[in-house]
Amino acid sequence: MAEEKFSQMDKTILLSKLEEISKDYSILDDFDSILLTYNIRIIQEQIKGCRVLELGTSGLSSFLLTSIGKIKELHVVDAATNSLKKAREMLREKNIQTNVLFFKSLWEDFDFKSNFYSDIIWIRGIEHVKHPENILTKIRKSLIPQGRLHIIFPNALSLHRRLGVYMGLLKNPSSLSERDIKYGHFHVFDRFQMFSILKDNGFSIFSWAGIILKPLPNSKMMELYKENPKLIEALFEIGKELPDYCAEIYICATPEK
Numbered sequence: 581m582a583e584e585k586f587s588q589m590d591k592t593i594l595l596s597k598l599e600e601i602s603k604d605y606s607i608l609d610d611f612d613s614i615l616l617t618y619n620i621r622i623i624q625e626q627i628k629g630c631r632v633l634e635l636g637t638s639g640l641s642s643f644l645l646t647s648i649g650k651i652k653e654l655h656v657v658d659a660a661t662n663s664l665k666k667a668r669e670m671l672r673e674k675n676i677q678t679n680v681l682f683f684k685s686l687w688e689d690f691d692f693k694s695n696f697y698s699d700i701i702w703i704r705g706i707e708h709v710k711h712p713e714n715i716l717t718k719i720r721k722s723l724i725p726q727g728r729l730h731i732i733f734p735n736a737l738s739l740h741r742r743l744g745v746y747m748g749l750l751k752n753p754s755s756l757s758e759r760d761i762k763y764g765h766f767h768v769f770d771r772f773q774m775f776s777i778l779k780d781n782g783f784s785i786f787s788w789a790g791i792i793l794k795p796l797p798n799s800k801m802m803e804l805y806k807e808n809p810k811l812i813e814a815l816f817e818i819g820k821e822l823p824d825y826c827a828e829i830y831i832c833a834t835p836e837k
Contacts, residue, residue, distance in 0.1 A: 591686065595659055601764055602660040607638040611798035612704075614805050615828060618791050618816055619703055619732050620644040626787060626832045627651065628728045629698020635687055635715075636705045639666030645701065646676045655697075657683040657690045687715050692722035699723075703732045704828075706774075707765045716781040720835045728786065729833045731778075734760075736770040739825045740794050771829045783833035790823025791830055792816050 607613045616638070623645075630652040634642060637656050645654055658664050664682050671680060683690065687709070700719050706712045719729055735741070736754045744750040750757060754768045769777075775785055793815045794801060805812050819826040 594686065597764060598660040599662055601762075602662040602666075605763065607640050611801040611805065612638075613640055614802070614812060615792060616641055616644065616703070619828070619830070620648070622789055622791065622830050623701060623730045623732075624648050624650075626728060626730060627699055628726065629724070631655075631696070631698050633657065633697045633700045633722070635700065635702045636708075637663050637667045639663065639670045641703055642667040642680065643670045643674060643676065646671065646680065652679065654680045655683065656680065657685050657687065659684065659686045690718075692718040694721055695724055696722055697724065697727060699728050699730060701730045703730075704734065706731060706733050707760075707767045707769065708763075710766050712777065713781055716778070716783070720782045723835050725837075726834055729778075729783065730830070731774070731833065732791070732828055732830050733769055733774065734765075735790070735824070735826055735829045736768040736773075737824050738794060738827050739822075740796065740827065741768070742825070743795065769829075771824065771831070774829065774831060778831065778833045782836050784836050786832040786834050788823070788829065788831045790819045790826025791828040792826055793819040793822060794827035 607616065620641075627648060627650045630650055632645065632651050632654050634645060634654060634656045637658050642654065642656050645651060656664070656667060658667075661684065664684055668682065685691075687705075700723060702719075706715075709715060723729065738753075741750060741753045744757070745753055753770070756765060756768065760768060771788060778785065792812065796804070801812075823829070
């Protein structure tokens with residue numbers, strides 16, 4: 581597919597939308613913050629090297645990545661000023677001394693240096709892009725030989741989306757929910773679709789996993805977590821047995837030779 585080109589008007593509209601979403605969304609008040617801790621636990625096991633690029637930040641994600649000892653240099657690129665501000669403030673409050681560089685840019689416009697990063701982390705981002713193939717091509721070229729792409733995305737075949745279909749809330753598992761639309765999602769992928777997208781764009785699948793069996797909406801899951809965090813840990817462990825029913829899918833992929 582030819583590289584997607586944005587007009588200046590398209591960029592202005594997109595940037596405005598991203599700022600709006602960033603101001604409206606606080607991950608610290610959402611069950612997404614709990615999911616994120618499990619995201620980082622899984623990524624930590626698969627980190628290849630020490631120079632890492634994070635595509636998009638919630639603030640909390642960048643902070644948690646600095647706790648991975650193997651990472652010596654973290655670059656963070658996000659187009660929303662508010663998101664970058666949250667990340668900087670959180671690192672300052674936590675007195676994080678790790679070498680972190682921030683870049684304000686759309687992913688489509690970012691200067692992906694060739695053969696530069698050992699790992700690129702894309703958490704809950706690919707569903708926000710109309711044509712992810714364009715960015716995946718840049719990611720592949722920017723990774724060192726045997727470098728790793730760590731990608732996490734909401735799972736179309738998750739238990740709670742399957743329940744939504746049977747309850748008449750979703751037409752099918754890949755339908756966009758109100759929450760998807762609110763936060764600017766264009767797609768809801770399952771792992772089979774993502775495997776195909778990655779392979780078509782020059783990646784080999786190194787490993788994959790499901791992240792947390794999630795039967796209820798985020799608001800209810802947060803209530804359960806506050807009542808008993810051990811329940812969420814149990815759902816994480818059960819999710820290992822039923823990965824295609826989990827809330828999110830993690831895939832580690834490497835550029836093909």
